[in-house]
Amino acid sequence: MPVDADNFYQSDSVTVERVSFDNQYQMEVVGNLVVPNNLDRSVSSPAIIVGHPMGAVKEQSSMLYAQKLAEQGLVTLAIDLPFWGESEGQPRNLVAPELYADAFSAAVNYLGTQSFIDPGRIGVLGICGSGGFAISAAKIDPRLKAIATVSMYDMGAVTRNGLEHSQTLEQRAALLEDAAEQRYSEFTSGESQFLGYLPAQLDENADPVTREFWEFYRTERGIHIPEGQTLQLTQNRMLTSEVRFMNFYPFNNIETISPRPLLFVTGDQAHSREFSEAAYAQAGEPKELYWVEGAGHVDLYDRVDLIPFDKLTSFFQDNLEE
Template identity: 60%
Template sequence: AVDFLSTQSFVDPQRIGGLGICGSGSFVISAAKIDPRIKAIATVSMYDMGAAARQGLNHAQSLEQRRQMIKAATDQRLVEFNGGPAVHVPGTVNKLEADTSEVQREFFDFYRTSRGAYTAEGERSDLTTQPLFSSLVKFVNFYPFNDIETISPRPMLFISGDHAHSREFSEDAYRRAGQPKERYWVKDAGHVDLYDRTDLIPFARLATFFQQGLAGK
């Protein structure tokens, strides 16, 4: 993407920034570590996809559970290699039950409704956020915050809802990052709120951050 932007006549290649939302927040950090052309980096409702795969939210997954997951994914990959059926991970449930967790309910309200469900003629909308199990486990080897301090002195902004279940990832990244860096908590906002609730998304703060960060101020 940076290569493409750098070749466009309407883009100043010295003023390219990166914004990542949810899982893409960890992707943009990973990219910025090895691409100094990304001059300012912001994340919103960031998920560290590696940590989420390895240990779950709030470190709820044990090492033994991780090992079992890796073994199951390895077995499934061989099944698919031999032409067997694929298995998708229920990243977001397709039906709410009495014991469905609050986190799943939050994602359901986005990905299983008109807010965020992918629908197209002949396509299955229930596969939105339903990745292949054999591929998802690769996130176990993803450590986006390792060496995050090497992004400095390029500025970083971490935005999260103050009620977001994913807030722990922004806290972790901010703690590790070098200067200049900033945390911005959106009052009364959860994780998914900052996907599409335009009354809560801090557009002004993002605009100021990039205007200043890409101007070298």
């Protein structure tokens, strides 16, 4: 584990409170509200919603960001997306992009009705897959006033095309055929069939991207097992729900978010950099693509020497000022 990795950071200068609220589907969304200890609650303050990487939970990466930003005076709310972590939804680990996006709007509902939060100064930070879900939410929810992403993944594009368009149309069709056949199996057995993206043990011939994720989610660096799950189940999803990402196009009409500001943070060595580049190219002004030199995709989950907390803090402070 890198000495500068601090995914399970615990700050002494903030207060963490478990909170819950319903989304529009009457499902409970659970989050951690992180408040600076010196916050003046008699004054309305801005707040930031923090979304976790795809397949992760709020304890993995999100709470590090939520606490580090709160140390700079920002109220933050790290949420578990529906079907993940402590939030409701069955079966577990279900892929449901529409409900993921709605969770950010539900979080706005919660924050905007708190006496010490200014409902006109709420922003969002999406890490990895949550970057795409946050953008999807912001396109239809103008209450999200400033949008930042870190190591963003377009889960729709990567499912349709693979990284760097490495998947053929024939491979895509085969994936859909497999998922369709698997639905029969799940219907007749009543049991979910999960993809084995990340096994407990890493094959010596694993590709570099799988190895990068495995070294976070399957080692002490990033392991977090929600109640009722096993290590093998965490991160992995059902193929029959995974294919829903084929219909997920978060960057379509991204220009309609303008004039609200967008910040895309990505490592210059990240295998996922293509998604931040694509979003930046399509977005309206104001926008910024911020490169973190020497950083890979997962590096920005927890490597505190690389994560540009000052940049993120200034982005939100400047764009959520009174």
